[in-house]
Amino acid sequence: MSYEDSIESGGSDNSQLNLLGDSSYRLNKLVYINSAGHAYSEIPIKDHLALFGANNMGKTASMAGCKLALYPESSFRHCEKKFGFAGKNGLYSPEESYAFYFPSSSSFIALEVENPIGTFCMVLYKLQNYKYARAFVPVCYDTLREIFWDAEKHQFATSLDVKTLERFAKSNDGFCESDPSRIRELMFFSHRRNITESRYCVLPMKDSRVTSVDAFRSIYQLAFDTANVEQHMLPKAISTLFEMGKSRPQESLDADLKRLVDDHRELVEQRDWLQKLNNASDGYRDVERALENYASVERSHATAYEQLRQLVGSAEALDEAQKAANEAHKEYSKASHAAEKAIEDCNRDCSMAEGRIAEKKNSIEKHAQTIELAGSLLRKAGYSTVDEYSAAINAEIRQLKEEIEALESERTLQEWCAARLKEKNAIQINIARIRALLENDHSSLLHQLGNSESASALLSLNPSFTDINVNLDVDVKNTIAKFTALIGAAENGRLTFLGQPLGDSVWQEYNSDIHRATLDANLTAQTARLKQIDAQLQERKEADSPEDREKLISQKDRQRSALQRDHSTITGMQFAALRKEQEERELDALNDERQTKLIELEEHKTERNKLQKTLAEAHQRLQQITAQTNLMDKARQELERSLPSRSLVSSNEHAELDRSQVLTQDCIDSAGALREALARADSEVIVALSRLQRDLPHPDVDNHRIVNSASEARAIIEAYKNSYATLEYEQTRLNNETRSHNQLVNNQLMEMRDTGRALTSFIAELNQDLNKHKISNLSSVVLNVKFNKAFNDLVAEIDRIDIQDNSLLETRFYESLSSFVDKFFDKTTHKIRTADIIDKVSYGYTIGDSDRLETKSQSGGTTSTVTAFLMAVLLVIPPEINRGQK
Numbered sequence: 001m002s003y004e005d006s007i008e009s010g011g012s013d014n015s016q017l018n019l020l021g022d023s024s025y026r027l028n029k030l031v032y033i034n035s036a037g038h039a040y041s042e043i044p045i046k047d048h049l050a051l052f053g054a055n056n057m058g059k060t061a062s063m064a065g066c067k068l069a070l071y072p073e074s075s076f077r078h079c080e081k082k083f084g085f086a087g088k089n090g091l092y093s094p095e096e097s098y099a100f101y102f103p104s105s106s107s108f109i110a111l112e113v114e115n116p117i118g119t120f121c122m123v124l125y126k127l128q129n130y131k132y133a134r135a136f137v138p139v140c141y142d143t144l145r146e147i148f149w150d151a152e153k154h155q156f157a158t159s160l161d162v163k164t165l166e167r168f169a170k171s172n173d174g175f176c177e178s179d180p181s182r183i184r185e186l187m188f189f190s191h192r193r194n195i196t197e198s199r200y201c202v203l204p205m206k207d208s209r210v211t212s213v214d215a216f217r218s219i220y221q222l223a224f225d226t227a228n229v230e231q232h233m234l235p236k237a238i239s240t241l242f243e244m245g246k247s248r249p250q251e252s253l254d255a256d257l258k259r260l261v262d263d264h265r266e267l268v269e270q271r272d273w274l275q276k277l278n279n280a281s282d283g284y285r286d287v288e289r290a291l292e293n294y295a296s297v298e299r300s301h302a303t304a305y306e307q308l309r310q311l312v313g314s315a316e317a318l319d320e321a322q323k324a325a326n327e328a329h330k331e332y333s334k335a336s337h338a339a340e341k342a343i344e345d346c347n348r349d350c351s352m353a354e355g356r357i358a359e360k361k362n363s364i365e366k367h368a369q370t371i372e373l374a375g376s377l378l379r380k381a382g383y384s385t386v387d388e389y390s391a392a393i394n395a396e397i398r399q400l401k402e403e404i405e406a407l408e409s410e411r412t413l414q415e416w417c418a419a420r421l422k423e424k425n426a427i428q429i430n431i432a433r434i435r436a437l438l439e440n441d442h443s444s445l446l447h448q449l450g451n452s453e454s455a456s457a458l459l460s461l462n463p464s465f466t467d468i469n470v471n472l473d474v475d476v477k478n479t480i481a482k483f484t485a486l487i488g489a490a491e492n493g494r495l496t497f498l499g500q501p502l503g504d505s506v507w508q509e510y511n512s513d514i515h516r517a518t519l520d521a522n523l524t525a526q527t528a529r530l531k532q533i534d535a536q537l538q539e540r541k542e543a544d545s546p547e548d549r550e551k552l553i554s555q556k557d558r559q560r561s562a563l564q565r566d567h568s569t570i571t572g573m574q575f576a577a578l579r580k581e582q583e584e585r586e587l588d589a590l591n592d593e594r595q596t597k598l599i600e601l602e603e604h605k606t607e608r609n610k611l612q613k614t615l616a617e618a619h620q621r622l623q624q625i626t627a628q629t630n631l632m633d634k635a636r637q638e639l640e641r642s643l644p645s646r647s648l649v650s651s652n653e654h655a656e657l658d659r660s661q662v663l664t665q666d667c668i669d670s671a672g673a674l675r676e677a678l679a680r681a682d683s684e685v686i687v688a689l690s691r692l693q694r695d696l697p698h699p700d701v702d703n704h705r706i707v708n709s710a711s712e713a714r715a716i717i718e719a720y721k722n723s724y725a726t727l728e729y730e731q732t733r734l735n736n737e738t739r740s741h742n743q744l745v746n747n748q749l750m751e752m753r754d755t756g757r758a759l760t761s762f763i764a765e766l767n768q769d770l771n772k773h774k775i776s777n778l779s780s781v782v783l784n785v786k787f788n789k790a791f792n793d794l795v796a797e798i799d800r801i802d803i804q805d806n807s808l809l810e811t812r813f814y815e816s817l818s819s820f821v822d823k824f825f826d827k828t829t830h831k832i833r834t835a836d837i838i839d840k841v842s843y844g845y846t847i848g849d850s851d852r853l854e855t856k857s858q859s860g861g862t863t864s865t866v867t868a869f870l871m872a873v874l875l876v877i878p879p880e881i882n883r884g885q886k
Contacts, residue, residue, distance in 0.1 A: 024116055025204060027066075029141055031110040033148045033160070035101050036065050040149050040156065042141075046114075061085075064224060065101060068124055068132075069111040070202065071217060072184035076130040084221060094130055102126035106160045108148065112141040115191070117199035123169075125162050127178065134183060135165055136200045137174035144168070188213055215240035219874045222867050234783075234841035237874055239834035242762045258821045260748060263741050264814045270734050271808070273699065277727055280696035283688075284720055290688040291717060294681040294710045301674035305642045308671050311663040312635050322629050325622040332615040339608035346601035353594040360587045367580035374573035377566050393567045400560040403536065404553050417537065424533045427526050433467065434523045438516065440469060446510055448472045449480060455510035457484035460495055463508075466515055631663060638668050642675050685710040689717060698723065742803045749798045755834065756787060756795060763841075769873050775865055782844035782853065783870075790820045791837040 028046040032038035037058045043049070045066075051059045067083045076098040080091040092100070101109065102125075109124040121144050123135040137144060147168050148157055157164075166176055177183055189208045191201040205212045218237035402416065441447060445468040446455040458465040458480070472480075488496045489507035496502055539552060661667070686707055693716070697703040700719045707713050723730075763785045771780050797816050801809060843866060845854045 133178035235838040454484040
């Protein structure tokens with residue numbers, strides 16, 4: 001696309017004000033890599049180009065992608081406004097556009113540019129969050145192609161990513177950039193700078209204003225937005241070029257009409273306010289008098305307050321004594337309560353100890369009784385040890401049990417009687433044997449051996465050797481002696497034979513005296529048992545009837561129960577003795593514990609008595625100090641009620657206070673009376689101010705705020721005071737501002753009227769340049785400008801008004817001006833600019849030799865051709881305005 005080829009030779013003489021400062025810049029090639037539906041496409045745009053394809057195949061989208069390269073942007077946010085990508089359903093959203101042109105991290109758009117310095121490439125690549133950046137590389141695309149496309153293999157490069165692009169750019173003295181401001185400087189204005197930066201210029205703007213770039217956007221958009229040319233694109237482009245053509249920025253239409261309306265409103269408010277101040281001057285003087293009276297009473301009260309404060313301050317030691325006495329009383333009271341609690345705890349512990357001691361003594365007594373009873377039973381039974389008695393009594397219990405069981409059953413009774421008779425016969429035989437052994441003890445086997453070792457060995461082998469009576473000759477004795485010599489005893493008392501253990505038998509020493517005593521005892525026991533059996537048999541014989549047997553069973557059962565009780569008593573004697581000994585030790589410990597508690601109790605009682613005495617003294621001291629501080633408390637209460645006034649007494653007045661005065665009730669009463677007088681004066685100030693605020697609400701204060709005191713009223717009164725103090729000055733200033741405002745209104749309105757005329761002249765000159773070219777069968781093409789009706793109405797109103805120096809214009813005029821502002825006021829810039837007053841720019845045509853001007857739309861091809869020529873005129877040869885040059 002060659003700019004000098006976009007218009008025919010013989011252009012206007014106004015080339016020094018072209019939007020583009022030089023026509024030797026070219027866009028050579030547009031390349032899409034994984035973008036806009038292309039896998040890889042190189043589109044030559046240096047010369048004329050025609051794209052052919054079915055609908056919705058991406059022809060327009062491919063050309064629209066030029067906007068991404070030519071507009072100095074780096075984000076798709078608000079892309080509807082920035083780029084205006086549109087389809088049959090309207091504008092595409094940022095998400096849709098971003099995903100279309102940069103679907104992946106390997107998506108790129110490259111533009112090869114040729115300028116007077118040389119050829120360079122600008123490559124767009126994807127960032128995050130709808131953003132993209134550019135790489136500026138000072139090489140032609142043929143050199144750059146290898147990082148995207150392998151021309152020999154017709155496939156993508158191996159490493160198709162942003163890192164590769166960045167390394168290539170850096171190695172070829174290029175760089176990457178994403179700052180829109182920096183991109184704008186490089187693309188449009190760098191041709192005025194050093195060769196390092198100017199080599200990256202794409203479109204050389206005639207001036208460095210941002211509005212020039214905006215004008216380029218509007219003009220370039222004509223090629224795409226054909227549906228909105230008349231009411232949007234043409235008005236915006238023409239008005240921007242019109243403003244650029246003015247010789248000085250001050251000549252641009254820059255009317256802040258909203259400010260004029262706001263200024264008029266403020267001037268009216270000032271005028272009305274000053275009039276209200278004059279009308280309410282008597283009420284303000286009432287407020288001043290009330291405030292002066294309040295100040296006088298306040299000063300007297302402040303002096304009394306300060307006198308009272310110093311008297312209270314001089315008695316601070318009393319406060320400290322009061323505080324110390326209170327603390328001491330609390331401390332002693334707490335300690336006394338603690339001592340009482342300790343005494344109570346000790347008494348409780350002593351009582352509990354005495355109870356445990358009594359319980360322990362009772363238990364010991366019961367154990368002693370058990371021991372005594374068991375000893376009596378043991379002595380009565382004739383046994384020396386508990387084990388002997390226990391064995392004997394258990395035998396009697398078993399026997400009684402057998403007798404009872406026998407009596408309960410006839411068959412068992414017969415069997416029992418038979419067993420007793422059998423036992424009786426055996427006992428009689430045994431008694432005869434024992435008597436024979438006793439009578440002939442010298443003829444016993446063991447006695448005849450004459451060797452205690454041999455006799456002990458045989459006895460240890462079998463106790464029955466003691467019952468053998470035979471005559472032994474010498475050979476037998478020797479044989480027995482040799483045999484028993486083989487038997488010995490180990491250290492543990494177990495028998496050994498030939499030194500080897502011999503079962504569980506133990507060694508027993510043989511003693512003839514002990515053996516005879518054992519026989520005697522056995523004889524006595526056997527004789528007693530024989531008598532017992534005879535008695536039992538006699539009982540059975542006498543208990544012939546069932547009733548007698550029942551009586552006998554009951555008798556036997558009682559005997560058994562008595563024996564069991566005696567047995568329990570005897571066997572429990574050892575346990576009772578152990579428990580008695582243990583509990584006696586525990587009793588001694590309890591007695592020691594009780595004695596310790598008694599000593600501790602006496603100590604607590606002594607401490608309590610001391611504390612109670614000290615507490616009584618502290619209480620008496622506290623009562624004395626309390627009586628002294630009563631008057632001081634009243635003084636402090638008065639000071640607290642008068643707290644806001646204390647700061648009004650100066651240091652000099654402090655020095656004049658009576659230092660010899662003492663605190664009395666009169667001092668307190670005097671301060672209270674002045675406080676009440678101050679409250680009345682305070683109320684008078686509030687009432688007077690309330691009337692003034694009702695008649696004259698002040699704009700600098702909150703008139704709905706409830707004022708509770710003269711102190712709060714001072715700030716409000718100060719606002720009124722300032723207003724009245726500057727009343728004359730404000731009146732003079734109002735007159736001056738009114739004159740300045742009127743002059744500004746006159747200048748702005750004249751500028752608006754003159755702008756309309758100059759814009760009409762500007763369009764006429766554009767028409768002259770446009771009709772230097774032959775377009776189809778059209779003999780002429782005319783741009784018709786239609787101004788907004790509101791603008792035309794405002795200009796008509798301007799011609800009717802009469803502006804005087806000191807008088808404000810009628811409100812009706814500002815209402816008309818405000819209506820215009822509401823329709824065309826830019827909320828961002830606060831300005832009314834040239835584009836705001838143009839409603840529409842439409843084409844008019846003269847066909848062939850006809851003199852009649854047609855406004856009916858021509859064919860699509862003709863309209864596109866007209867628009868293309870208009871773009872060339874607007875881009876390259878915008879006419880000068882207000883210079884008188886041709």
